[in-house]
Amino acid sequence: MGKRAISARFNSAALERWRTEGGVLLERFFTADEIAPCRADMDSLYGDRRDPAAAAVDQKQGDAVGVFSRDQFRNFDDMPFDCSPALNLLALHPALIELAQTALGTEDVHLYQSHSWAKFTGEADFDQLFHCDFKNHTLTVPAERVSQRTINCMIYLTDVADDLGAIHYVPVSDSNRVCGEERDPFGPEEVQAPLKSVERSGAGPAGSVFAYGIDVYHRGTNLTRPGGVRYTLTASFKAAGNDMIGWSAWPVSFQKPWHIFFEHCTPQQLSCLGVPAPGHDFWNAETISRTQRRWPMWHAQPYRDALAS
Template identity: 45%
Template sequence: MPERFSEHAIKAWKEDGAVVIPNFFSSEEVKSAVADFKALYGQKVGGNPLVKTNQDEHRFAGEQFSNLFSIPANCSPSLNLLGVHPKLINFAQKALDTNDVRLEAAATWAKYAGDADFNQPWHCDFRNHTLTVPSEDSKLNTVNFLIYLTDVGEEDGATHYVLKRDSNTIPEAINWFIKDPHDKKLQSKLSEFERSAAGPAGSIFAYSIDVFHRGTNLTKEKGYRYAMTASYKIATNDLVGFTAWQYSGESHPWHIIFNNASPEQLHCFGVPLPGDPFWTKQTIKSAQLRYPNWDLSPYLSKSNQQS
């Protein structure tokens, strides 16, 4: 499988907490994922852009997130497994300096012009990924990926961000937590360093939970943006978390993931690898009953080798 990112990109993430990689996903992968989006969300396109000039511009409108849904989704494996693409896992492993990573969140996210004013204030995402604050050791935070599946220019709700090297020059920003989101002084100081993660379909924006960023509005008539999120952490890191996958074991179509993912991809959801002591003849037999079309042969063959 050809490389999709450079060592320079890993270095950039480690140093600055954020990096944009254009065309990470191939046009075929994007095409399949877009077909899944259409199956899930229908043929809807955006309407007239909504610009709430009189509203408090520093709020997160609930409607911004009305089309965000955690996986598994009731569509093909393409979209369901995009967040655990081997090269995405590989990026997270290199960024976090470990082979043992866990996916802590993954969701499909459609935005339509007119559904909301998608502008956000500068913020960091740690507030719903940890109960405390980001670690000064970037390995103990998360690698968050925002995956664009449609072309995203400045009119299509491109995420904007500030590199850590820049926000670190702002004393008030070093505490990450903006106590007062109406603090226009701090907001405008961050804006001096504003960069855009705009890119063609298939691009990814990798950022850490201590990186200032903000969503921007969709201002194109009939505009819409398809994106997917995927966040990784070191497996043993209890400081951060987002999704307890097990909680949706009965309500979501997990068989789509189990029937199509590799052991390495399933491991990102916390499923033990082949050879792990968890896998006995009995657990393999029971798991097969739960997921009749899951190919458990790699687990069985390792289990046979050990017994």
């Protein structure tokens, strides 16, 4: 862990819990004022998909855990989003960058995933099998060294109560005890009941962040509250240069509103997306002016100032 001062939004005990147990809930990491415009963005993106009269779907028998179904992901999209800068930039909030820097022990972190996800009662049975997310974040397995790990944040944009689809997870020491240290990312049948017997709820108020790792057994749960809504945004970070980890290459979605980032991000926020920081040897008069032509509202001055110095 780095020596930097720790933000008031999290403490070293919480980070230690993330490091040793794989998951920690940071209650009200974001303020109500920071969340309100993001929630409005989510309403503008997904609100019309809601059917307040829909009854909860339950496809399970008795105590069983659920399965992955496509219906769960109907209202799910990768950044950028066609809405205000608030939701787009939340995953790059300086306090979240600081959390990632402190957790991974490096200044140079990249955001490699940010998706918004709206879940509405009755739209699907959101109950999932226990699994680990490394199945679609790496072709290898979760790293042992903390600097090679990832910190995966689920940001709650609404209150996430137990009847509103709170994530359930199993701390690493408990999963090691009940089903050994091996991790099968798809969550085979034989681990489901032992994990369910020790699962914990990640329920928390709007603004909370559930920070976890890709080695942690967890699962989505169903929304059963009549008319219920759960809005979340993910922010997953890795150390820059960790090529084992990926989700999608940002430039693939070039038709999306990337200009929002170039208009509103600081150089540090842009560097989390792979845009070299001011002073990097990528920058010279030509690369700055071409980038400015591509993104006319980009604040190029810090990059120019670093050339001159």
